[in-house]
Amino acid sequence: MRTFKVITLGCKVNQYESAFMEESLGRAGWHRATDESAADVLVVNTCVVTQKAAHQSRQAIRKAIRENPEAKVAAVGCYAQAFPEELETIRGIALIANNRIKAEIPRLLTQLPQSSEKMALLPPFETETPFDALKICNFPGRTRAYLKIQDGCQSFCTYCIVPYTRGPYRSLAPEKVLCALEGFAQQGYREVVLTGIHLGKYGVDLAGKTDLTGLLQMVGKKAIPLRVRLSSMEPQELPTELIEMAASESWLCPHFHIPLQSGDDQILKKMNRHYNTKDFAKKIETIHMAIPQGAIGVDIMAGFPGEDIAAHKNAISLLQALPVSYLHVFPFSPRKGTPAWHYKNSVDIETVKERASELRTLGREKRMLFYKKCMGHHFDVLVEGTYARNKELTTGAAENYLPFIFPRDDSLKGRIVRMRAVRTSENRVLGEKLSAD
Ligand code: SF4
Numbered sequence: 001m002r003t004f005k006v007i008t009l010g011c012k013v014n015q016y017e018s019a020f021m022e023e024s025l026g027r028a029g030w031h032r033a034t035d036e037s038a039a040d041v042l043v044v045n046t047c048v049v050t051q052k053a054a055h056q057s058r059q060a061i062r063k064a065i066r067e068n069p070e071a072k073v074a075a076v077g078c079y080a081q082a083f084p085e086e087l088e089t090i091r092g093i094a095l096i097a098n099n100r101i102k103a104e105i106p107r108l109l110t111q112l113p114q115s116s117e118k119m120a121l122l123p124p125f126e127t128e129t130p131f132d133a134l135k136i137c138n139f140p141g142r143t144r145a146y147l148k149i150q151d152g153c154q155s156f157c158t159y160c161i162v163p164y165t166r167g168p169y170r171s172l173a174p175e176k177v178l179c180a181l182e183g184f185a186q187q188g189y190r191e192v193v194l195t196g197i198h199l200g201k202y203g204v205d206l207a208g209k210t211d212l213t214g215l216l217q218m219v220g221k222k223a224i225p226l227r228v229r230l231s232s233m234e235p236q237e238l239p240t241e242l243i244e245m246a247a248s249e250s251w252l253c254p255h256f257h258i259p260l261q262s263g264d265d266q267i268l269k270k271m272n273r274h275y276n277t278k279d280f281a282k283k284i285e286t287i288h289m290a291i292p293q294g295a296i297g298v299d300i301m302a303g304f305p306g307e308d309i310a311a312h313k314n315a316i317s318l319l320q321a322l323p324v325s326y327l328h329v330f331p332f333s334p335r336k337g338t339p340a341w342h343y344k345n346s347v348d349i350e351t352v353k354e355r356a357s358e359l360r361t362l363g364r365e366k367r368m369l370f371y372k373k374c375m376g377h378h379f380d381v382l383v384e385g386t387y388a389r390n391k392e393l394t395t396g397a398a399e400n401y402l403p404f405i406f407p408r409d410d411s412l413k414g415r416i417v418r419m420r421a422v423r424t425s426e427n428r429v430l431g432e433k434l435s436a437d
Pocket residue numbers: 153154155156157160161162163197198
């Protein structure tokens with residue numbers, strides 16, 4: 001019996017693809033190793049979105065080779081797509097395979113030669129690259145299922161390496177989305193997260209030009225017994241119709257994650273982002289008016305080249321004024337291969353850290369305000385499992401992603417429980433159970 005372990009870095013899409021590799025190897029009769037030293041094959045599914053992520057990917061590959069010299073180590077994913085020549089310099093890798101052939105990786109792993117010969121499979125993306133429908137039925141240890149419905153990005157934001165690692169826009173056909181959702185519901189999942197690299201471009205490559213709103217209308221008509229959550233959406237690609245759907249349909253989670261990236265119009269232009277701060281603010285207000293208890297998460301970057309103190313203050317005051325629920329803060333990280341790598345007027349590293357820290361403080365305040373606003377209201381909480389910090393408690397997440405804790409009850413795992421938000425505790429919300437499904 002052969003054993004494997006997949007080590008995953010990066011985003012939800014990478015996690016999804018790792019789950020696909022794990023399930024495919026399981027179907028081929030392989031077993032998951034409990035730790036790295038017990039695996040015959042170690043797969044590192046890499047990320048290069050920041051310099052830090054690239055560094056961590058290299059570290060994970062080197063650690064796998066060092067700690068288990070008998071194992072075959074495969075370096076796959078975004079690093080292999082963007083910078084294969086850097087991976088070629090690491091001695092001891094058995095397979096380098098990029099995103100373009102991710103669907104083939106489980107098969108390649110089962111066919112690795114016994115010799116120390118290295119395999120490098122690095123086909124480029126072509127314009128007509130089809131969407132790889134990676135079949136996954138189960139997400140062991142997870143309460144919610146994930147479904148990748150879109151891949152690729154052609155937006156070329158000037159700081160972002162993703163268009164060079166993920167290829168052109170590709171979408172999963174609507175009938176396949178519906179079929180996968182029905183399959184998850186039959187298995188007892190109560191929530192599915194629809195993910196993509198650039199979700200708002202869902203459908204642009206499909207013959208009928210279905211968009212995300214159209215797809216969700218089809219999902220609604222099917223009345224599949226589970227709720228749907230959307231991953232990140234660009235502000236200019238979130239139509240009012242979709243916001244209204246989230247406001248009126250209980251199966252569509254009132255939770256939006258929207259990248260702002262800079263709160264200054266000049267910097268947004270330099271980033272090649274296709275909206276301005278006024279449009280962004282309008283979008284956030286529209287969501288808030290339609291769904292007062294809805295969650296609005298925002299990505300914001302600190303220290304893009306040319307960001308002076310006035311530009312930073314613009315971001316702070318914009319975010320202070322808007323009803324956002326939480327912030328994901330990223331310090332700018334120059335990526336080789338992107339236009340911003342060459343930009344002058346870089347912000348010194350200490351200033352970047354200070355600005356990121358100020359934004360994180362604001363993010364904590366926003367989160368607390370959001371929690372307080374939700375107190376006393378009722379929510380449908382998907383029960384996750386025992387709280388890692390206190391075994392007497394169970395955790396769960398509401399439709400607006402409010403993180404709940406409540407007295408431990410193992411029988412509720414995976415079910416949806418109606419709860420009242422009572423008070424905040426340990427960065428979470430203490431819930432009072434009203435009824436279970
Ligand atoms: S939209 Fe911009 S930030 Fe997002 S993946 Fe594409 S290029 Fe990167």
